[in-house]
Amino acid sequence: MMTEEQLDLTLTGIDEELRARNVPIVYRSFHGYFDFLGKANVTSSHPLADKAREWFSRQYGSRELPDELRGNVPVLLRGDVYCMKLPIFWGPMEICCEPVRPDEPHVIQPPHFKVVDHVVGLTAQFSASLTYEELRELRLTFAHSYRNYGPIRDAESSTLELIKEGCADRRLAIAALLHSVPSNGLSKWQSLQSTEKFLKAYIAKQGQKYPWSHDVVELACVGERLGLRGLAYKDLVEVQCTTHVRYDKSLVTVREAVDAFSAGLRICSSVAVGLGFPYDMQ
Numbered sequence: 001m002m003t004e005e006q007l008d009l010t011l012t013g014i015d016e017e018l019r020a021r022n023v024p025i026v027y028r029s030f031h032g033y034f035d036f037l038g039k040a041n042v043t044s045s046h047p048l049a050d051k052a053r054e055w056f057s058r059q060y061g062s063r064e065l066p067d068e069l070r071g072n073v074p075v076l077l078r079g080d081v082y083c084m085k086l087p088i089f090w091g092p093m094e095i096c097c098e099p100v101r102p103d104e105p106h107v108i109q110p111p112h113f114k115v116v117d118h119v120v121g122l123t124a125q126f127s128a129s130l131t132y133e134e135l136r137e138l139r140l141t142f143a144h145s146y147r148n149y150g151p152i153r154d155a156e157s158s159t160l161e162l163i164k165e166g167c168a169d170r171r172l173a174i175a176a177l178l179h180s181v182p183s184n185g186l187s188k189w190q191s192l193q194s195t196e197k198f199l200k201a202y203i204a205k206q207g208q209k210y211p212w213s214h215d216v217v218e219l220a221c222v223g224e225r226l227g228l229r230g231l232a233y234k235d236l237v238e239v240q241c242t243t244h245v246r247y248d249k250s251l252v253t254v255r256e257a258v259d260a261f262s263a264g265l266r267i268c269s270s271v272a273v274g275l276g277f278p279y280d281m282q
Contacts, residue, residue, distance in 0.1 A: 002040070002048060011036060011055045024157055029056035030088060071149040073265070074177050074187075075119065075141055076258045077134065081177045083120045084138070086146050115142045141262075148265050150279050151272035160275070162204065166197035166268065173261050177254070184257040185245035191257075191264040192216065195239050198271040199223055205275060216240055216267070223271070230270035235263035 002010070014035050018028045036052040037043065070086035115138050116127050130138075156167045173190035176183045192214065199219040203210040206226040211218055217236050224231065239260045245251045252260075273279065 029060055032056050072174055073145045074174050074258050074261055082122060083178055085118045086149060115139055148269035151269050151277040154277040155272040155275055160201050162197045162201035166194040169194035184252040184254050187257040188241050188252045188260040189246050191260040192239050192241050195264040195267050198268040202228055202271050202274055228274045235266050238263035
């Protein structure tokens with residue numbers, strides 16, 4: 001068992017390593033915690049894990065966990081778009097998706113995570129009316145998106161400018177859907193831009209010049225020749241669009257815009273893995 005002094009020295013060393021790697025402040029608590037688990041060879045249930053978490057909380061305070069640390073995804077419920085937030089987890093967590101009952105308290109103790117509580121604007125009355133299939137779809141969307149965001153989040157903290165720009169485009173894709181005057185076409189275009197920049201980042205990382213093209217199928221073919229794996233042709237087709245969608249509202253439905261976002265997220269996640277940012281343990 002480590003002494004307090006040994007623990008402090010270990011965590012200070014990890015923190016210095018993160019700083020040397022230019023890991024942004026907002027991500028250091030997350031990376032530092034899991035780096036410590038690996039160095040100390042302990043699990044998240046070990047008492048030292050709690051001490052490490054507390055150490056980083058004291059070190060960075062309110063700057064450690066921004067609201068969108070993991071990411072946000074648009075979800076479509078009965079024709080309306082909602083924003084599902086993906087918060088960070090510390091250690092194992094059981095995902096559940098039960099409706100919020102307006103006539104009774106819903107108290108679920110950790111380590112449970114209730115998905116419907118993180119769908120912004122979802123009222124108790126509306127939540128209670130959701131069918132089993134709708135709740136199941138919410139849970140699957142959460143689980144898949146949470147996994148896909150891991151490599152993307154890590155890639156964003158790197159020095160690859162195209163990746164940073166692609167992540168900004170993805171946020172704009174959500175904003176376009178949630179705006180007071182939604183634009184499905186603009187949202188799909190931003191999903192395409194995000195995907196395109198991730199693919200170009202991969203090609204550039206291999207020391208090759210990427211085509212000056214908005215055709216993600218063409219970019220994906222170049223990437224695959226250079227070793228990129230895990231892309232689905234269906235996703236590439238789903239995210240592809242022309243510049244005209246930004247100006248003609250009739251060209252893209254809300255379902256198509258949400259599906260394009262999800263397809264783009266899967267593609268970008270595969271690209272991030274190909275860049276050396278693997279799926280994490282969560």
